[in-house]
Amino acid sequence: MPTTRRTVSAEVAFAAETDHLAVLSVAAARTGGGRPAERLSLRVDGVEAELEEAEDLHGTRLHLARVPGGAQCTVSYALELDGGAGAPPPAESVDFVRYTRPSRFCPFDEMAGTADALFPGARGGGYGTLQRVRDWVHEHLDYVAGSSTATDTAVHTFLTRRGVCRDYAHLLITLLRGLGIPARLVSVYAPGLSPMDFHAVVEAWHDGTWYVLDATGLAPRTEFVRIATGADASETAFLTTLGGEITLGEMRVSAESSAPGTEDQEARVVLPLPDGRGSGVTGR
Template identity: 45%
Template sequence: MTNITSLRCDLEYAIHADTHFCFNIQASRRGDQRILDESLTITPGIQVRQFEDPNNGNRFFRCDGIPGKLVVRYDARIENTRQKPDHSLVECSITDMPNEVLHYLLPSRFCQSDVMSRAAQHLFGRVPQGYQRVSHICDWIRENIAYQLGTSNATTSAQDVYLQRAGVCRDYAHLAITFCRALNIPARLVVGYVHFDEPPQDFHATFEAWLGGQWVMFDPTNLAPAEAVVRVGTGRDAKDTAFATMFGAVTMSYMHIQVNHDGQPPLDDPDPREATVQRLIMA
């Protein structure tokens, strides 16, 4: 299946003191998606440094901001050829796992699979292995964790979500990753863009599990088809995939994301920002 996605991401920050920014909002060039065209607009016109993570393909750009306002706009059209997964995919023995995959079995800051091992074994230890077990983990999370905006923050971990029984897409993905790793299934976080009706458009978090010798994407929220997600960041957890990291005194004053899966361009920004801009066209 081939899908063309048009997207626009608008971000605005009020800078209170000299600040260094590192953004990860550009579509990845890796895997089953291809960038047809894209543009990045920064206001005011400042020097931008771009680099790509050689391990996961995450694309970053960095810039320095002075007190005032910083406005970022990213537009792109993406061709996505991700297929629906084969439900017969099996789990891989640890002995046969590739070296670069083994890393995703280990606990990480937000996914304490060592602490959650007992719970994972109790809930899913007897579920048939393979795609069916990972799918069962997603079903359990949807049935037992309430999707509620404002119930978590930047420091909420999978264990916190398990105890408080509420969270958002990032929390659902972290908990699923934690359960998978505790069952010796490598898993990693994927963040990106996808269209869904509710809640309002935002960066969306899903996860991938290593099954049948390949990474397979799942969305525990079931808000959108996993095969429609435009990949931006991939990593162990949210620490590796934050869309913006700021080193200074900053307040986000505006964010607006539009995603169209029919290939049509995004609508005009309902809250346009008037400013002189520097446009960076990327090959």
């Protein structure tokens, strides 16, 4: 049987208005093995900058560089990944605390009682609760590009009933946490996504496993390549500036699979680390 190959890439241009520390989160999550054919660079005024790699939660790889004010910068990343996918990162006890607390974009404490009112009797309802909440968000939001800002929280999305992938993810996380279910945001490369971009999805905990949920339904979950994992988009942004300002320029993201799958929202899917082993489908 031919080996499935996923090819992903990203190019992000930005202008540094002032001196700052740039934090990139575009590389696929860490694995225990090698990562052949991976390339990452940051060019500052045409000269390749030195990048320092730092590991964040759940295999997230951050790359840091000092950038002077006035510089024109380009981030380039490419990865070819053969095979399926390996095991998800292990869950730690603190995860169940971290991912049931309110966070910057998922303030479920401001929506007190909303989750229980929308889903009566859903607490302790098993995997069906995850699917039920996912379906509600999918059915009640409209995907509208440009309809939200970088500071909008799940409360704003709930009220306006529209947004993009991060808004869908934030509202889904907020409602799940409101039901006492640990949930977190994952940024991914998503073969099959249209329009193509970095994609935000959700992992929710049930019975010893983190299951991936995508309320947009825009791409097959079995094709996703994990980039970063955190409480919400504040911990998974593809570019963060510390101590300065930038102007974002042109951005291009690509994600392709040699054997494209189709999305089955009834399937239970895990989002493993991208080490090229095994399968991400666990059943229905």
